[in-house]
Structure formats: structure tokens, C-alpha cells
Amino acid sequence: DGGIxxxxxxxxxxxxxxxxxxxxxxxxxxxxxxxxQDPGQGLRLIYYSQIVNDFxxxxxxxxxxxxxxxxxxxxLTVTSAQKNPTAFYxxxxxxxxxxxxxxxxxxxxxxxxxxxx
Amino acid sequence: xxxxxxxxxxxxxPEGAIASLNCTYSDRVSQSFFWYRQYSGKSPELIMSIxxxxxxxxxxxxxxxxxxxxxxxxxxxxxxPSDSATYLCAVRVTTDSWGKxxxxxxxxxxxxx
Numbered sequence: 169d170g171g172i173x174x175x176x177x178x179x180x181x182x183x184x185x186x187x188x189x190x191x192x193x194x195x196x197x198x199x200x201x202x203x204x205q206d207p208g209q210g211l212r213l214i215y216y217s218q219i220v221n222d223f224x225x226x227x228x229x230x231x232x233x234x235x236x237x238x239x240x241x242x243x244l245t246v247t248s249a250q251k252n253p254t255a256f257y258x259x260x261x262x263x264x265x266x267x268x269x270x271x272x273x274x275x276x277x278x279x280x281x282x283x284x285x
Numbered sequence: 286x287x288x289x290x291x292x293x294x295x296x297x298x299p300e301g302a303i304a305s306l307n308c309t310y311s312d313r314v315s316q317s318f319f320w321y322r323q324y325s326g327k328s329p330e331l332i333m334s335i336x337x338x339x340x341x342x343x344x345x346x347x348x349x350x351x352x353x354x355x356x357x358x359x360x361x362x363x364x365x366p367s368d369s370a371t372y373l374c375a376v377r378v379t380t381d382s383w384g385k386x387x388x389x390x391x392x393x394x395x396x397x398x
Contacts, residue, residue, distance in 0.1 A: 258328055258329070273319050
């Protein structure tokens with residue numbers, strides 16, 4: 169079945185460590201997104217990518233990095249510069265943007281819950 | 286001012302009643318609106334989308350859009366305990382044609398038997 173797979177489901181980070189969250193989709197979507205959700209809060213955009221080898225900072229990109237080497241994959245690295253990484257991380261994808269696709273919704277993976285050891 | 290605002294709740298609804306959720310947005314020319322349901326500890330799932338003024342019905346769900354007043358609402362008829370969740374309103378900002386969404390913080394709905 170088509171969908172978005174995030175792994176791992178739970179992740180623990182030690183002080184000073186970088187960790188990478190995986191996101192893979194087989195929906196043939198061009199656009200992919202990373203969000204962070206803190207308890208009782210809405211989703212905040214970290215990074216997004218419209219096409220392979222291109223990505224843009226979202227509203228809270230500091231302390232995070234991404235790559236988009238393949239259409240299907242959009243991994244997120246939480247670096248040691250992110251001092252408060254504990255959150256629920258959600259990856260999403262959608263059909264390509266542009267005026268003809270403005271009505272396309274985003275679909276989400278099951279998320280990765282990151283905590284500090 | 287937040288770009289997308291929702292009452293945080295919790296909104297307590299008796300089983301079988303109608304739950305009414307509201308969402309207001311600040312970008313006057315926003316064009317696409319989405320409602321997501323998020324169960325505790327789970328990821329959001331799309332339940333409704335609406336693009337034109339008026340009502341759109343899908344099963345027990347009805348989305349209502351009023352662009353002049355800049356609000357979008359979601360009605361859940363015949364509420365069931367399984368409807369207990371947080372409902373997120375999302376608005377596509379038109380400054381970005383590539384599909385960035387602005388999310389509200391969500392309204393928690395609790396359906397009581």
C-alpha cells in the first residue's frame with residue numbers, strides 16, 4: 169500500500185549527539201515536509217522540499233538539517249545545536265505545488281517521538 | 286496575531302449530539318482549507334478539505350467556509366466516542382504556491398457516553 173514510513177518510532181538522544189530521523193514515501197509525491205509538534209501545540213514547519221536536491225527552511229529550522237537526494241526520501245537530522253529537541257516529529261508529503269495543485273492536501277507518516285537521555 | 290486560531294477546548298459533547306468546531310484565519314486571500322483529526326499519540330489524518338464558500342458534507346462531517354468572515358468550521362453530527370480527538374485546522378497560505386500549510390493549535394473534542 170502507498171504511504172509514508174517514518175523510523176524509528178521512538179528515539180533517544182544523548183547530550184552532544186546528532187540523530188537522524190528517516191522518512192520514506194511511495195506515493196510519488198514531489199513535495200515533502202518536516203514538522204515538529206510539542207504537547208498541546210500545533211504543527212510547526214522545520215524544512216520542506218519541493219523537488220530533489222532542493223529544500224527550504226521553514227519557521228523553526230535552526231538546529232536541524234535535511235537532504236533530498238531521492239524523490240522518495242527526506243531524512244531529518246537533529247543536531248546538537250538543537251537544545252530542546254524533545255518533541256513529536258512528523259513527516260508529510262503532497263503532490264507538487266504550483267497554482268494547479270493548491271488544493272492538494274498533505275499526508276502524514278506515523279511520526280517519531282524524540283526524547284533526551 | 287496567530288495566522289490560524291482555534292479554541293483549544295476541551296469541547297465536551299454528549300454522544301449523539303453535534304460537535305461544532307471553529308477556525309479563523311488572518312490571510313484574507315487564503316484558498317485551501319483542511320481539517321485533520323489527531324488521536325492522542327498519533328499523527329494527523331485528513332478528514333475534510335474545502336475550497337469554496339458554503340458547505341461540504343462527507344458522511345457525518347460537514348465543513349463550512351466563509352471567506353468574507355475568514356472562518357472555516359467543522360460540524361460532526363451524531364458524535365460518537367470514537368470522535369474524541371484533537372481536530373486541527375490547516376490553511377494554505379497563498380504567498381507560497383507550493384503548498385505550505387499553516388496549522389492551528391487544535392481543538393480537543395471529548396464525546397461523553
